[in-house]
Amino acid sequence: MHLTLSLTGHGFHPAGWRQSSAPAIPNYRAQVQRAESAGLDAVLLGPALGSPGLLLSGGADAMQLDPMPLLGSLVPQSRVIGLGASVFMSHTEPFHTARAFAVLDNLSAGRAAWCVDTRQLDYAAADFAHLPLPATTAARYARALEYILVVKQLWDSWQDDTIIADKASGIFAHGTRVHRIDHAGEYFTVRGPLTAIRPRQGRPVIVQWDMSAEGLALAAATADVFLASCATLEEAKAFSASLRAATATAGRDPAELRVLLNLTPILAATGPAAEARATDLDATVPPAAAQALLAEAGEDGPRSGLRFIGTAAALAEQMGAWVAAGACDGWNLRPAVLPDDLGPLLSELVPALQRAGHLRNAYAGATLREHLGLARPANPNAA
Amino acid sequence: MATPPKQLHFGLFTYPGGHHIAGWRHPSTPSSELMTLDFWRNMAQLGERGKFDLFFVGDTLFTREKDGRFFGRQAFSNPDPVSLCSVVSAVTERIGVVATLSTTYHEPYAIASKFATLDHVSGGRAGWNIVTTWEDRASQNFSRATALPKDDRYARGTDFMRACTALWDSWGDDAMLMDRAGGRFLDPSRIQAVHHRSDSFDVAGPLRQPRPPQGWPVLVQAGASPPGRRFAAQIAEAIFTAQTNMAEAQAFRSSTHALMAEYGRPPEAVVIMPGLSPLVADTEAAAKRLEEELAELVHPEVAIWMLSENLYFNFYDRDPDDPMPIEEVRASRTPTSNGESILRACARGNLTIGEAARHVARSRAHQSFVGTPEQLADLMQTWLEAGACDGFNLLPPYFPTQLKVFVEEVVPVLQRRGIYRRDYEGTTLREHLGLKRPPGRHAG
Numbered sequence A: 001m002h003l004t005l006s007l008t009g010h011g012f013h014p015a016g017w018r019q020s021s022a023p024a025i026p027n028y029r030a031q032v033q034r035a036e037s038a039g040l041d042a043v044l045l046g047p048a049l050g051s052p053g054l055l056l057s058g059g060a061d062a063m064q065l066d067p068m069p070l071l072g073s074l075v076p077q078s079r080v081i082g083l084g085a086s087v088f089m090s091h092t093e094p095f096h097t098a099r100a101f102a103v104l105d106n107l108s109a110g111r112a113a114w115c116v117d118t119r120q121l122d123y124a125a126a127d128f129a130h131l132p133l134p135a136t137t138a139a140r141y142a143r144a145l146e147y148i149l150v151v152k153q154l155w156d157s158w159q160d161d162t163i164i165a166d167k168a169s170g171i172f173a174h175g176t177r178v179h180r181i182d183h184a185g186e187y188f189t190v191r192g193p194l195t196a197i198r199p200r201q202g203r204p205v206i207v208q209w210d211m212s213a214e215g216l217a218l219a220a221a222t223a224d225v226f227l228a229s230c231a232t233l234e235e236a237k238a239f240s241a242s243l244r245a246a247t248a249t250a251g252r253d254p255a256e257l258r259v260l261l262n263l264t265p266i267l268a269a270t271g272p273a274a275e276a277r278a279t280d281l282d283a284t285v286p287p288a289a290a291q292a293l294l295a296e297a298g299e300d301g302p303r304s305g306l307r308f309i310g311t312a313a314a315l316a317e318q319m320g321a322w323v324a325a326g327a328c329d330g331w332n333l334r335p336a337v338l339p340d341d342l343g344p345l346l347s348e349l350v351p352a353l354q355r356a357g358h359l360r361n362a363y364a365g366a367t368l369r370e371h372l373g374l375a376r377p378a379n380p381n382a383a
Numbered sequence B: 001m002a003t004p005p006k007q008l009h010f011g012l013f014t015y016p017g018g019h020h021i022a023g024w025r026h027p028s029t030p031s032s033e034l035m036t037l038d039f040w041r042n043m044a045q046l047g048e049r050g051k052f053d054l055f056f057v058g059d060t061l062f063t064r065e066k067d068g069r070f071f072g073r074q075a076f077s078n079p080d081p082v083s084l085c086s087v088v089s090a091v092t093e094r095i096g097v098v099a100t101l102s103t104t105y106h107e108p109y110a111i112a113s114k115f116a117t118l119d120h121v122s123g124g125r126a127g128w129n130i131v132t133t134w135e136d137r138a139s140q141n142f143s144r145a146t147a148l149p150k151d152d153r154y155a156r157g158t159d160f161m162r163a164c165t166a167l168w169d170s171w172g173d174d175a176m177l178m179d180r181a182g183g184r185f186l187d188p189s190r191i192q193a194v195h196h197r198s199d200s201f202d203v204a205g206p207l208r209q210p211r212p213p214q215g216w217p218v219l220v221q222a223g224a225s226p227p228g229r230r231f232a233a234q235i236a237e238a239i240f241t242a243q244t245n246m247a248e249a250q251a252f253r254s255s256t257h258a259l260m261a262e263y264g265r266p267p268e269a270v271v272i273m274p275g276l277s278p279l280v281a282d283t284e285a286a287a288k289r290l291e292e293e294l295a296e297l298v299h300p301e302v303a304i305w306m307l308s309e310n311l312y313f314n315f316y317d318r319d320p321d322d323p324m325p326i327e328e329v330r331a332s333r334t335p336t337s338n339g340e341s342i343l344r345a346c347a348r349g350n351l352t353i354g355e356a357a358r359h360v361a362r363s364r365a366h367q368s369f370v371g372t373p374e375q376l377a378d379l380m381q382t383w384l385e386a387g388a389c390d391g392f393n394l395l396p397p398y399f400p401t402q403l404k405v406f407v408e409e410v411v412p413v414l415q416r417r418g419i420y421r422r423d424y425e426g427t428t429l430r431e432h433l434g435l436k437r438p439p440g441r442h443a444g
């Protein structure tokens, strides 16, 4: 199975920060290095958890460093683990997004993932209120699709073998292997080529998690990895089946898409002890934060997904069983308390999964695509 | 007590392969590794060994492609500056990291977040070279046919910076509490929305990051157009320029100080760094030989490309043995000041197109120096003492060799003369440059 880790500040639980041993700005480098020693496929850096209302309640960790420069700072601190960062689509340009991921993919020797944030949140829009946003849901997803297709074309605008740097002849690059894209669409007009050579992975891994019907169609057409939030085994099986069917309908091989389930484990040595931990966490959400969370329950916030309360051994068993049942290809861990929960997750859960044969013991490849078992995309311009 | 001598500041102006168009062909340049972490790590760490104030990444938002003809190093752009600076910040400890970013093709909230984050992950070493991007070819990658008119660019840029500085100040320095027992993650009374509403922007705020360690990243401006200079006089804390002689540089520096006074800013609020491309060897003759070697390495078609780019005129399909069509070039588009000086040189020397191309390939927009470490130290000291600069932005013609030569051969001379630091005294870029930390609106 595949395993990724979302690093969300002091933890995914709104009271997680109260138990966290991290300083105000957590040490991401140490956490990535621990995830790498455990052999995880990737760490993912997400958007801030919650609205400015939650931030200003003062009682929860709703701050967040910008995922892109944060990812950059982690590139030299790690060797093989994949590194993903989320970017809002609503107010960014595909050219900048394509370039930043191309550069980070090359500097990390093929480990970058673009986590596509399709949400169009009222509170985020307030920071860009001068920009027109697509008025309808259909328009919003049409723009998102066009955005992703432009990014992919830009990644392909340089063929792999463009740079030869032949000192003897003075030929640095094959000019005929660089292509304008001349895209003129409904939402973007982009000439290209990109100001960056083709990424090491061909295309960095594209991660999505939008569970709406439109989000599912978008993922079916464009995603490499989908992070699904499902509450039960049956729900997860049904969702995965519909996503795979949609992928086939979109003309892709469903085997090109990895479905991971979002999971927040609350672990302890015994079941009752884990229950007590969960109760304690839930009871210690500061009242102001609890109120702000209620107020934003309507927004499609990122705090959904499965929660498991129990022992590492029991969780390992459940994770294996769900994968065997076809509910998913793996899991995206969102620890309740960071970095503290990494202890049991990486030193108990991961070895248990390895012993059971669910997880590889060491990295077999060098790039994130290789970890995920995804092929390197061919470049249509090279044909 | 005698006042200590004024100190030089250095920027490391990076460019893959080096600033000379043929620098990548030098035998020592690792030209097939320009997109690897090792190449950039090596460069930044060399700069840090030389106690440079900052590592600087310029930016281009379009690829210089010409109907499949490009094939020289000009094909290659810098890596995305903010990304590269964030990577470099993790392999260095002291040197500042300055990323170029355009106010024309970005949004203030997103960019304020990016630089706040870069300042956090680097421990207070971030700087921002604020540009407004004049190239039409860049706008065509962002759903626009042409660049904004110059005045509009700077009006937007000024407004952009108001929004960004308000956002960086949206948190008080003491807003984070981490009071676990009391359930107070932060103090909401130390965080305020910004509600920046103007012709260009409507930004609510606050940011999602604590106030940057430096308060604001160091704000840098480059170039010398009149609106650019006025923009710099209001906000820039470092200015990258390109004067090629000392009298011009002196005039530029004193008129910048005068312009700053109009906005109530003292001269010490800015560090002015002209560009300088040094080619250094043990003897003057050896340095001259290096210069010749590099000139020989410029591919004739690359030289034609440079000529075309500098004059905004298509020379690709002309016979290089034809005389320069000087009047035709003038008539097709009013030349820039740089273009006009090229045309005058062509007229003086009666140059053919091929000769003009070789002439352009040799000359550089920035001052170039060819000589020994002592001679370079003399030049730098003279400029510093004459008030022509506060330091230099260095453009080594090929990387990493010429940077290494500078660090190992020139830096010790400057240190012996007492005009350059032997070690960093502070940890932030502001401290290296001797700049004040903005107090913020929650101060006091």
Ligand SMILES: Cc1cc2nc3c(=O)[nH]c(=O)nc-3n(C[C@H](O)[C@H](O)[C@H](O)COP(=O)(O)O)c2cc1C
Residues within 6 Å of the ligand: B057, B058, B059, B060, B100, B130, B131, B132, B133, B134, B150, B222, B223, B224, B225, B226, B227, B228, B240, B241, B242, B275, B393
């Ligand atoms: C040392 C130096 C570095 C510069 N770096 C950049 C850069 O990285 N990106 C950019 O778009 N412009 C850069 N510029 C150009 C200026 O920002 C400016 O656009 C140019 O001087 C033309 O002036 P104008 O924009 O006011 O018309 C640089 C200029 C100088 C002198």
